[in-house]
Amino acid sequence: MLQKFHQAGRLAKGNRLINEVGPWSCRRSSSLLQLQMHQKMMANCHWQHNRHHSQNSTNGIRGPTSTDLAYFRSVLSRPDRSILTNLSSSQRATPDEESQNKLARYNQDWTSQYHGDSTLVLRPQGTSEVSHILRYCHDNFIGVVPQGGNTGLCGGATPLRDEIILSLEDMKTIYNIDMHSGILTCDAGSILQNLHEYANDHGYLFPLDIGAKGTCQIGGNVSTNAGGQYFFRFGGLHGTVMGLEVVLPDGSVMHLNMEIDKDSGTIKQGSTHRKDNTGYDLKHLFIGAEGTLGIVTKVAMACPALPTSKNATILVCDSYTNVLKVLQTAKDELGEILSAMELMDYNTLQLVQEHGFGDSGSRLLKDMLQSDPTTQHSEVDRPLFLLVETQGSNSDHDASKMDSFLTHLFERDIINNGFLAQDNKQMAEMWNIRESCNPSVARAGCVYKFDVSIPIEDYMDVAWEVERKLLTARNSFHPTVCVWGHIADGNAHINIVTPGKFGKDSVLTKDIEATVYESVMRRNGSISAEHGLGQSKNDYLSHIKEKSVLDMMTKMKALFDPHGIMNPGKFLPRKKI
């Protein structure tokens, strides 16, 4: 019995072929030869999770030793604060359990999928210390993994082996916000929520907002080109970041559209311009480079004025066709005040209700889920929920637009039900539900996470297709397919969770990955819309980029980081040794 091989989109190159899930159900009964062929094919597939635990160095990069530790002690201004290590040193004969535990939170990522073996975490107090550290590591070929809030979802901030972790957490000063241009300047370790509060206090809005804002740092956001719920309204970081201070792998400090006062070390007021066409705009290379070209140490962001009028509504639709109509109506009726549109599906909200945080919004959630009686038979019958937010400068104008928008939807039966927030508290509850999606699903079981860009009209098709295939292929696991995302951007977060089971199953992982990616690629979608590559999707890059493009990226990396110390093994495909 021959297995069926399918070609899928851009992946149909040479011998890298993707198997549809269907024929695998007959894998068990196929011959040993065919089984071996299949296993060889999967080994060629670069999507396996590689966990490097060996202490051996590769590519000439090594981890730190006690000698290095002594050097760092001598150059850092507050060694007791800035150094966390379980290396033995003159001060401590053997590493103690306390220091092991202290390193644990740096060595493990938020999803608990990736575990590094770093023996040394450095927390520099300022740019000059970052510069010292990188210069030393560059000269001595020591690997460095920059880390911000450690909330990334692709393991980009987790060492593959024993690279030094350089945490920006102590560099968190917010300098100022220019009241005319709205340009806010701060250190890269500033927590996003603090930046929001600072900007709000001055009448400005920080134009980036993601669920992790209580923990994530702006340096990490910039380095991963974070998207978030306001991408639709304010654009991405390539548009809103005005200037950066970066430290290159060799220790030199570069100022891009920002000037530093040499005496005080602070940013010169007014030195960041909204428009500056003088030379190659290098800051764009660092935005989204995931720490592979250097470390971002200061950021200048252009902030729009704080909207005085905000409205939010949750709409319930009985079909995806109607969701698309809502999207079009929103663009037509709400126009320039539309600030966010987020989709959540029924499966997701059921998990939020089960595992959600706190009690706030629970009445709303109950009312939302009760909107449709539980007589769903197939996935296409389940209700879909949309959170639509508007922001503007005139509450009368916005209220009237919101009113005509809702009336339009209601009179044409495009929505089954809707809830309109009456004050900021109710608005916050609605956003709380949306932001609870990710953590609630994570509490339910093991999550197989996907962040994909699909043409808007095919959004739910991918999820339903995946669900059907998984249900026919693997009956013992009963995975639940949850979808939520920034629908206006065509960006879906597809999270497949095995409720009650917390261990990751490697066979199921391969099944799911192949199914999802095949479905996305067939529609010419992107397999990483906003979460980036890190160590989970970087090897995939070889399949989806033109050779000339990948060659140029590799040359650029070599130009900035000739010794290859910055975040080795991440972002670009791993070098084969």
Added chain:
Amino acid sequence: MRILVPVKRVIDYAIKIRVDPTKGAQGVQLANVKMSMNPFCEIAVEEAIRLKEAGGKAKMKDTEVVAVSIGPKQCSETIRTALAMGADRGIHIETKGDVRGDYIDMQPWGIANLLKGVVEKEDGVDLVILGKQSIDSDCGQTGPLLAGFLNAPQATFAAKVDRDDDGSFTVERETDAGTETIKLNPTSSPAVITCDLRLNTPRYPTMPNIMKAKKKPVQTISLEDMVKELGLNLDDVLAPKNEVVEVYEPPPRKEGEMVESVEELLGKLKEKRLVA
């Protein structure tokens, strides 16, 4: 049964208040700031609607919930919110644009007098249910003053309200010493109840109700006309009984100091003479 629910339009409770230091007592900035229904008034509206729904289930006579608001033109939105939650009609006593709805111009004495007039004009009001206080002035006086003017039985800080078959209300109210249960027997005057936080969680207006609310009647009458109709004196109603002397933002919280060790902590405490 007829229930009257006075609702107040205030600065949204989640907004940071800004004070203009050059404007003295008028310093609190109201322009271009998001306004919403006072949270305690929302709770009162929710309770009124629950009583109406309970009455409906028990097949009692139909209940009418009337929302009343005193303030500028935009108060009609606040009334619409109450209607979208389920109130049946609204009364808007409209003040001129330069009259400040917060404590500066309209104060509990004047408001209670107007509400008394509305109760008497409406005829057949069984219950007036209000929020215990508004979040701009935090006076908590309107309810008790109104009860005094009407010679009405009152229960403040209600945490639970039940209507009994004989038309009386059993109210559990929260005090520092514990929960107190009071039975209100409205005979010649309506009962007055003010609502506390734990009474209920206000519902979100849903689409069908928002659409229906547009068609519900709202009677608008200017403050001057209302005052004349009630035979009151306009100055008496508007003249503040209390004068606001000064308004200022609280001083910014000083940043705490991080210390690295117990020794350092002890050292600092001794430095600041907090320990011997």
